[in-house]
Amino acid sequence: MTVLTGWGRTAPTPARLARPRSADEAAALIKEASRRGVVARGLGRSYGDAAQNAGGLVLDCTALTPSWAHDPNTGLVTASAGMSLHDLMAELVPRGWFVPVTPGTRYVTVGGAVAADVHGKNHHVDSSFGAHVRSLTLLTADGATRVLGPDDELFWATVGGMGLTGVIVEATFACVPIETSRMRVDVERTRDLDQTLDVMTATDDRYRYTVAWIDLLARGGRMGRSVLTRGDHARLDDLPSRMRRDPLRFAPRPRLSAPPWVPGGLLNRASIGAFNAVWYGKAPRARRGVVQGIAPFFHPLDGVGHWNRMYGSRGFVQYQFVVPFGAEDTLRRVVERLSGAGVVSFLTVLKRFGEGTPGMLSFPMPGWTLALDIPAVQSGLAGMLTELDGWVAAAGGRVYLAKDSRMSAAVMAATYPRLEEWRAIRRRIDPHGVFHSDLARRLCL
Amino acid sequence: MRNALGSVDTVLLLGGRSEIGLAIVERLVRDGASRVMLAARGGAAPTEELRKLGAEVHVVDFDAARPETHAALIEHAAATLGDLDVVIPAFGVLGRQAVYDDDPVAAARDVAVNFGGHVSAGLAAARRLREQGHGTLVVLSSVAGVRVRKANFVYGSAKAGLDGFAQGLADSLHGTHSPRSSGARVVVVRPGFVIGRMTEGMTPAPMSVTVDAVADAVIDALRSGRQMVWVPGRLRFVFAVMRILPRALWRRLPR
Ligand SMILES: Cc1cc2nc3c(=O)[nH]c(=O)nc-3n(C[C@H](O)[C@H](O)[C@H](O)COP(=O)(O)OP(=O)(O)OC[C@H]3O[C@@H](n4cnc5c(N)ncnc54)[C@H](O)[C@@H]3O)c2cc1C
Ligand SMILES: NC(=O)c1ccc[n+]([C@@H]2O[C@H](COP(=O)([O-])OP(=O)(O)OC[C@H]3O[C@@H](n4cnc5c(N)ncnc54)[C@H](OP(=O)(O)O)[C@@H]3O)[C@@H](O)[C@H]2O)c1
Numbered sequence: 001m002t003v004l005t006g007w008g009r010t011a012p013t014p015a016r017l018a019r020p021r022s023a024d025e026a027a028a029l030i031k032e033a034s035r036r037g038v039v040a041r042g043l044g045r046s047y048g049d050a051a052q053n054a055g056g057l058v059l060d061c062t063a064l065t066p067s068w069a070h071d072p073n074t075g076l077v078t079a080s081a082g083m084s085l086h087d088l089m090a091e092l093v094p095r096g097w098f099v100p101v102t103p104g105t106r107y108v109t110v111g112g113a114v115a116a117d118v119h120g121k122n123h124h125v126d127s128s129f130g131a132h133v134r135s136l137t138l139l140t141a142d143g144a145t146r147v148l149g150p151d152d153e154l155f156w157a158t159v160g161g162m163g164l165t166g167v168i169v170e171a172t173f174a175c176v177p178i179e180t181s182r183m184r185v186d187v188e189r190t191r192d193l194d195q196t197l198d199v200m201t202a203t204d205d206r207y208r209y210t211v212a213w214i215d216l217l218a219r220g221g222r223m224g225r226s227v228l229t230r231g232d233h234a235r236l237d238d239l240p241s242r243m244r245r246d247p248l249r250f251a252p253r254p255r256l257s258a259p260p261w262v263p264g265g266l267l268n269r270a271s272i273g274a275f276n277a278v279w280y281g282k283a284p285r286a287r288r289g290v291v292q293g294i295a296p297f298f299h300p301l302d303g304v305g306h307w308n309r310m311y312g313s314r315g316f317v318q319y320q321f322v323v324p325f326g327a328e329d330t331l332r333r334v335v336e337r338l339s340g341a342g343v344v345s346f347l348t349v350l351k352r353f354g355e356g357t358p359g360m361l362s363f364p365m366p367g368w369t370l371a372l373d374i375p376a377v378q379s380g381l382a383g384m385l386t387e388l389d390g391w392v393a394a395a396g397g398r399v400y401l402a403k404d405s406r407m408s409a410a411v412m413a414a415t416y417p418r419l420e421e422w423r424a425i426r427r428r429i430d431p432h433g434v435f436h437s438d439l440a441r442r443l444c445l
Numbered sequence: 446m447r448n449a450l451g452s453v454d455t456v457l458l459l460g461g462r463s464e465i466g467l468a469i470v471e472r473l474v475r476d477g478a479s480r481v482m483l484a485a486r487g488g489a490a491p492t493e494e495l496r497k498l499g500a501e502v503h504v505v506d507f508d509a510a511r512p513e514t515h516a517a518l519i520e521h522a523a524a525t526l527g528d529l530d531v532v533i534p535a536f537g538v539l540g541r542q543a544v545y546d547d548d549p550v551a552a553a554r555d556v557a558v559n560f561g562g563h564v565s566a567g568l569a570a571a572r573r574l575r576e577q578g579h580g581t582l583v584v585l586s587s588v589a590g591v592r593v594r595k596a597n598f599v600y601g602s603a604k605a606g607l608d609g610f611a612q613g614l615a616d617s618l619h620g621t622h623s624p625r626s627s628g629a630r631v632v633v634v635r636p637g638f639v640i641g642r643m644t645e646g647m648t649p650a651p652m653s654v655t656v657d658a659v660a661d662a663v664i665d666a667l668r669s670g671r672q673m674v675w676v677p678g679r680l681r682f683v684f685a686v687m688r689i690l691p692r693a694l695w696r697r698l699p700r
Contacts, residue, residue: 001578003626010449013579014628036577048449054528054628055578317449382450382476405449408477441528442446442454 004058007308008047009315010376010405013054013438017041021063023169027143030167030434033057037436040163042109043084046116047318048405049438050162056436059167061111070097075175076134081111081168086252086302093250093294097175098233100132104349106252106299111168116402117160117362119369121209121298124354128364130159131357133173140166141434150358157425160359162401164435164445165426178233180247183209183297185231188286193224193335196350197328197368200228204352208232209297212350215280216339216372217273224335226350227283234291243291252295253303268375272344301347311375317405319385320371322353322364323397330395331368334388338372341384345372360422363400371403382406401439409444419445446528447579451668452477453530457522459507459566460536461485464641465585468660469533474500476664480526484518509536509562510554516569523573531667532570533583534563539643545599552599559603564610571614574629582631583663584611588675591635591684596700608633615672632666634659636676650700652677 001014020026030038036056043062044051052058064082068091071077075097079088085099086106092098101113101120108118117130126132136148138158148155158165186207190196196212204210210230218225236247301307308316323330338345349371356364374381389399389411398415399407413419423445426435439445447453456473458466461483470481474495481500483490484507492502503525507518523529538555545552567582574580589597590604615631636659638650654676662676675681687695 001626001628003628008449011447012628014626015578049446053578054446055576315449376449382452385450386477406452407448409454409479438446442448444527 002058004041004044004052005315006044006046006048006051006405008317008376008405009308009311009313010317011049011052011438013049013052015053015056015058017058017060019060019063022065023137023139023145023167026059026061026064026139026167026169027145029057029059030139030141031143033434037434039435039437039440040081040111040115040167042082042112042115043107045103045105045108045112046402048403049442050116050402051112052438053436054438054441061167062109064111064169070095070175072097075177076172077175078170078172079110080170081109081114083110084108085110085113089294090250092175093178093181094248096178096248098178098294100126100174100176101129102298104299105302106295107302110171111163114159114168114171115161115163117357117359117364118402119353119364121211121351123364124204124210124352125208127355128357128359128362129173130156130359130362133159133171135172136168137170138166139169141430141432145169153425154429156358157360157422157429159357160362160401161422161426162361162439162445163437164440165429166435176233178248179236180234180239180243181250181294182234182239182243182247183231183292183294184234184238185229185290185292185297186286186288187284187290188228189280189283190226190228192222193226193332196224196226196228197331200350200352204230206230210352213279214335214348214350214370215276216335216343216345216348217276218280219339223339224332225280227280229297231292231297238289239291250294252293252299268344272346275346276344311373312377314376316373316375317381317385318371318373318403319388320369320400320403321388321392321397322367322369322400323392323395324365324367327367327395327397330391330397331370333391334370337384337388341380343372343374343378343384345374348372360418360425361401361416363398363402365398367397369400371400401443404439407443409442412443412445447530448477453667454478455480455482455526455528455530457482457484457519457526457529457532457570459484459518459532459534460509461490461504461507463535463537464643464656465636465639465659466533466535467491468656469535469583469663471495471498472660472664473531473667474498478530482522482526484522509534509558509566512561512565515562515565516572519566519569519573523577528577529570529573529580531581531583532574533585534566534570535585536562537585537643539597539600542595542597542599556599556603559600560606560610563607567610567614571618571629575618575627578628580629581667582611582614582629583667584608584631584633586611586633586635588635588637588680588684592688592695594698594700595696608635630670630672632663632672632674634663634666634674634676635680637680639676652680652683
């Protein structure tokens with residue numbers, strides 16, 4: 001048995017961890033699974049208990065037939081589900097291609113990206129990962145391997161399905177051509193929440209990638225003040241001449257790693273507060289056309305491996321929700337509540353979502369999404385987040401499963417309207433409930 | 446499943462009318478537990494309060510003195526509730542020592558509940574928790590078992606047995622974070638004199654506590670992961686001394 005947690009390091013549970021190298025090996029393991037069932041795991045970057053299965057089997061999919069292929073004519077990439085977006089970028093970027101969607105870390109697998117239907121800074125124009133997938137190979141409970149396309153129901157039960165329909169073995173998805181490996185970025189500061197929302201609403205569509213970092217510690221008239229970073233892939237002629245010699249160079253700096261013995265609670269109220277003040281303070285009021293690498297633009301946290309250890313042994317909770325456009329009042333109330341409660345969040349990120357995918361349990365919908373990290377030791381946290389769940393649900397929004405570690409089954413059922421439809425498909429494809437996870441038990445999926 | 450902030454979904458209370466047990470269950474429900482089973486003699490237990498708080502409450506018949514039924518009860522609970530997050534065997538009888546002195550059969554019968562019943566129910570629950578890889582067994586021991594007194598040595602010795610059993614079981618299930626852990630754990634609770642139904646008519650001992658205080662301490666331990674709870678906490682130090690008191694002196698203590 002191996003004790004597993006998600007990235008937030010809360011609620012550890014033991015499971016038998018196996019590392020299949022092929023679909024056949026995975027199928028054999030699934031056949032032997034006990035009544036506690038089995039679930040796939042990628043790089044464990046979901047924050048809560050999605051890739052855990054207490055007392056059962058967990059399939060570490062990172063060694064699944066490592067392979068990838070790219071067709072430069074169509075831009076389609078076929079990659080094994082265990083491949084990380086980091087490794088994929090290292091292959092694709094120098095060839096002039098980029099993944100269609102990247103989350104805030106490159107250290108996720110293709111399988112994890114599909115299973116959570118992940119979104120990136122380009123959601124308002126490009127939707128989520130599932131929108132770019134052309135086909136999936138899925139290993140189901142009966143041991144069969146099925147190739148699925150967007151016309152199949154099971155495809156959309158699997159995209160965003162959190163590993164509960166089977167093991168994704170391979171995916172084919174459309175990539176994006178790029179001229180350079182740099183980003184051309186505009187940075188600006190806003191005074192308060194109203195201005196943040198106004199600026200994003202008015203001008204986000206000019207950029208492919210946008211995000212706002214909110215200073216949650218600012219109160220009163222400055223509540224919701226933000227730093228907006230918005231950009232596009234740089235064109236060749238955006239680059240200074242010395243960079244033009246090797247425009248597709250992709251060599252993210254090797255990572256530092258927080259050692260396992262890092263003192264617990266290094267990220268506490270004081271240090272997070274100081275960090276936030278400095279971050280806002282050092283951002284320019286407005287700067288245009290900054291040339292930045294892919295890694296610092298998309299994945300600033302990847303610079304330090306295992307940064308999650310810095311929250312100490314009790315771990316931390318990530319809270320990400322979306323509310324539809326028109327529910328700005330709810331968003332404002334939430335921000336007020338959080339800053340009023342003195343919640344300290346290392347990075348609080350606001351983003352505008354565009355159209356969602358037909359994924360039945362996919363998270364994104366047109367609206368505003370806010371994500372924050374909170375140390376699990378913060379007092380009164382459970383009650384406050386339950387209160388926020390209520391507001392979010394009342395506004396027609398929902399909480400992101402890949403980040404969740406504490407929502408209730410009732411809120412889940414009330415906020416994912418297609419849950420029943422998804423359950424019916426799952427019952428059909430997996431009548432004995434072979435695929436199971438801690439998240440599924442907690443939320444009665 | 447226990448969530449990231451320590452709330453649970455399901456609770457099984459064995460001895461479904463126990464005052465202490467119900468006070469713990471009520472707190473767990475207020476904190477988010479949504480499915481509860483109360484197992485009590487004759488299948489009757491107070492459900493109204495818990496239902497009002499929004500929980501789905503099941504009541505089943507349960508007799509601690511019939512160990513042969515315990516494994517089936519645990520299976521039934523898991524089939525009804527899903528994974529058992531918290532199991533609380535809270536049954537017990539506090540007979541008078543004078544009565545036991547005259548009625549050895551009654552004494553043995555109560556010991557069979559206070560100790561034997563906990564062994565069969567505890568082992569059956571532990572088997573389930575081990576299989577599911579998580580869950581907590583809350584064992585209501587007592588300071589009466591920490592050092593047995595002549596004034597209630599039948600009850601006390603059963604509690605001593607229970608306390609030893611619970612610690613052994615805890616070690617066999619092992620702490621949560623070890624790589625070889627079963628994921629399941631045991632919390633041993635050692636209350637002093639609790640003013641409540643069980644002790645009705647008795648003069649409270651020094652440092653007596655309320656049912657609510659015991660329940661609060663248990664909730665605290667479930668959150669923090671503590672494995673041993675004294676209520677009130679300072680009894681731990683009192684008993685550190687009591688334990689090493691010379692026998693001749695101990696024997697002469699009034700109660
Ligand atoms: C720093 C950081 C930033 C992040 N930023 C974003 C963001 O901007 N946008 C966003 O959407 N998400 C974001 N995430 C969350 C992350 O993208 C998702 O949780 C993603 O699913 C993690 O992928 P993984 O490979 O680590 O999967 P895991 O965390 O191991 O698993 C996640 C889920 O995918 C399932 N799964 C994994 N592999 C397979 C497979 N082969 N077949 C079937 N199911 C599988 C698991 O069962 C589980 O349900 C972020 C996470 C971190 C740590
Ligand atoms: N109260 C204290 O001072 C004190 C101190 C330390 C430890 N404890 C322990 O804490 C636990 C809970 O006590 P409490 O204060 O909540 O007392 P309580 O209210 O009297 O509860 C004890 C329960 O056990 C039940 N019970 C007795 N025999 C049973 C049997 N054969 N089968 C099933 N149920 C049976 C009783 O059922 P009925 O309702 O039918 O009587 C009663 O509901 C007990 O183990 C007790 O020993 C209590």
